Amino acid sequence: MPVFTAIDGDAPFPHTGPGHPGPHRYDFHERTVSRQLVHRSSVAEVLITGWQSTGPYDFLLGAQWPRVHGFYRLPGDRHHDPVLMAETLRQAALLVGHAGFGVPHDHHAVLDELGYTLGPAGLDGLAVRAAPTELMLRVTCHDVRMRHGRLVALRVQAEIERDGRPVGRGVGGLRILSPAAYDRLRGPGRPAAPPPRLPEQVVAPELVGRQQASDVVLGPALMPDSWLLRADAGHPALFDPMDPAPGHLPGMLVLEAARQAAQRLHHPDRVVPVDVVTSFHDPIAPDRPCVVRAVREVGPDTGQDGGGGRRAPVRVVLVQDGRTVAEVRLIGAPADGAPADGGPSAAAPAPTRRGLPLAS
Numbered sequence: 455m456p457v458f459t460a461i462d463g464d465a466p467f468p469h470t471g472p473g474h475p476g477p478h479r480y481d482f483h484e485r486t487v488s489r490q491l492v493h494r495s496s497v498a499e500v501l502i503t504g505w506q507s508t509g510p511y512d513f514l515l516g517a518q519w520p521r522v523h524g525f526y527r528l529p530g531d532r533h534h535d536p537v538l539m540a541e542t543l544r545q546a547a548l549l550v551g552h553a554g555f556g557v558p559h560d561h562h563a564v565l566d567e568l569g570y571t572l573g574p575a576g577l578d579g580l581a582v583r584a585a586p587t588e589l590m591l592r593v594t595c596h597d598v599r600m601r602h603g604r605l606v607a608l609r610v611q612a613e614i615e616r617d618g619r620p621v622g623r624g625v626g627g628l629r630i631l632s633p634a635a636y637d638r639l640r641g642p643g644r645p646a647a648p649p650p651r652l653p654e655q656v657v658a659p660e661l662v663g664r665q666q667a668s669d670v671v672l673g674p675a676l677m678p679d680s681w682l683l684r685a686d687a688g689h690p691a692l693f694d695p696m697d698p699a700p701g702h703l704p705g706m707l708v709l710e711a712a713r714q715a716a717q718r719l720h721h722p723d724r725v726v727p728v729d730v731v732t733s734f735h736d737p738i739a740p741d742r743p744c745v746v747r748a749v750r751e752v753g754p755d756t757g758q759d760g761g762g763g764r765r766a767p768v769r770v771v772l773v774q775d776g777r778t779v780a781e782v783r784l785i786g787a788p789a790d791g792a793p794a795d796g797g798p799s800a801a802a803p804a805p806t807r808r809g810l811p812l813a814s
Contacts, residue, residue: 513594569730679748744779
């Protein structure tokens with residue numbers, strides 16, 4: 455059984471529970487949770503706004519998205535970028551680990567699995583309105599493993615609602631490592647903060663759905679449909695100062711690399727990632743080259759060659775030192791009416807195995 459602990463004043467506010475009247479009913483969107491609980495140093499990057507345990511392994515979480523996010527946004531700002539769903543799930547899993555199961559803040563949360571799919575309304579369920587978007591996440595924990603009273607692994611599934619209507623669902627898996635166990639995972643003799651490897655050149659931003667070169671995470675490589683992963687530790691959205699010396703590259707960087715690779719395959723058509731599954735097999739070292747390879751897959755709406763349809767499956771593989779360290783399968787839907795030169799495109803979440811740091 456998990457032990458529910460109050461951390462930094464972020465215990466659930468006294469209330470009678472959703473759907474029950476009472477003077478102390480909890481507003482799930484009144485304020486953000488502590489930055490520590492979701493591994494973000496900026497309040498502006500905290501998406502989770504409240505939480506309540508509804509059972510031994512069940513939680514109700516509130517989340518709020520800004521009208522326009524500084525990094526995760528689509529051309530025209532008519533719809534939210536679905537990749538925000540992945541970041542929301544990442545933060546939700548972290549909060550459940552810390553606030554719900556008492557994971558110490560000096561322990562490392564390692565991402566094993568992260569995935570999402572949009573609800574019946576598709577992208578229209580994520581329409582941008584005049585007010586910030588308020589979401590509710592109904593989270594259930596599975597495969598919870600405890601050792602000596604401490605959480606060592608769990609898998610969360612979330613149903614995501616907006617105004618009481620389903621807009622998507624997602625899954626995330628975490629392993630919790632002590633500082634000593636994390637050092638062993640990184641490997642003997644690894645420096646504490648290896649400098650990230652930055653290819654001298656980047657792919658032209660308009661080819662991968664970005665407007666600024668600083669947001670491009672792919673550099674040119676010799677093989678077709680392959681690129682070098684570009685990890686800029688100074689990027690304000692993909693890296694976070696709370697983890698100034700990460701031993702491995704963050705999982706959201708892998709998602710962004712996959713979405714950009716998928717967009718490059720489909721250029722000049724714009725695609726939006728509406729369904730994503732990512733597997734993390736091994737940590738990605740920041741100081742060694744990592745190759746990103748993408749290939750179109752045949753899907754129900756694409757025809758035999760994997761192109762020209764309304765839904766476009768793409769498989770992206772990241773390879774380092776001759777080993778596959780991560781795999782992403784995403785389905786991109788057309789961004790109707792979007793120009794071909796600016797904003798994001800396809801992305802990712804995950805199945806299981808040794809993973810990537812969730813922080814940053």
